[in-house]
Amino acid sequence: MSSSHFSSSRTDNYNNQVLCGCNLECTILTARKGDNKGKRFYRCPHFKKSGDCQFFQWVDDAHFTIVDLKYLIIASEEKNMRHLDNIVKLIKIVLVLLLMANIMIFLLILK
Numbered sequence: 460m461s462s463s464h465f466s467s468s469r470t471d472n473y474n475n476q477v478l479c480g481c482n483l484e485c486t487i488l489t490a491r492k493g494d495n496k497g498k499r500f501y502r503c504p505h506f507k508k509s510g511d512c513q514f515f516q517w518v519d520d521a522h523f524t525i526v527d528l529k530y531l532i533i534a535s536e537e538k539n540m541r542h543l544d545n546i547v548k549l550i551k552i553v554l555v556l557l558l559m560a561n562i563m564i565f566l567l568i569l570k
């Protein structure tokens with residue numbers, strides 16, 4: 460492998476173009492079930508057709524697109540939503556207590 464070929468293959472990686480055994484640009488698919496549900500992987504474009512070279516490779520975390528990040532953020536937000544609700548409830552209680560304290564101070568000043 461020459462150094463020029465190496466640098467061009469690096470460019471291919473940057474463009475998310477992974478080549479399968481047929482030397483074709485891979486299709487990116489998403490795992491539908493199992494522990495890796497939602498995780499994306501590269502497959503031969505002849506996937507489920509004749510000529511499938513059985514190429515398989517997980518999409519590297521470094522290759523995550525904005526869409527992937529969006530789904531990850533949504534998933535973690537849903538996980539934190541209940542926790543966030545509790546914090547909001549707590550803040551409301553603190554605000555009510557502060558308001559009551561202010562009213563009491565105000566009434567003491569008026570006396």
Ligand SMILES: [Zn+2]
Pocket residue numbers: 479480481482483503504505510511512513514
């Ligand atoms: Zn292939």
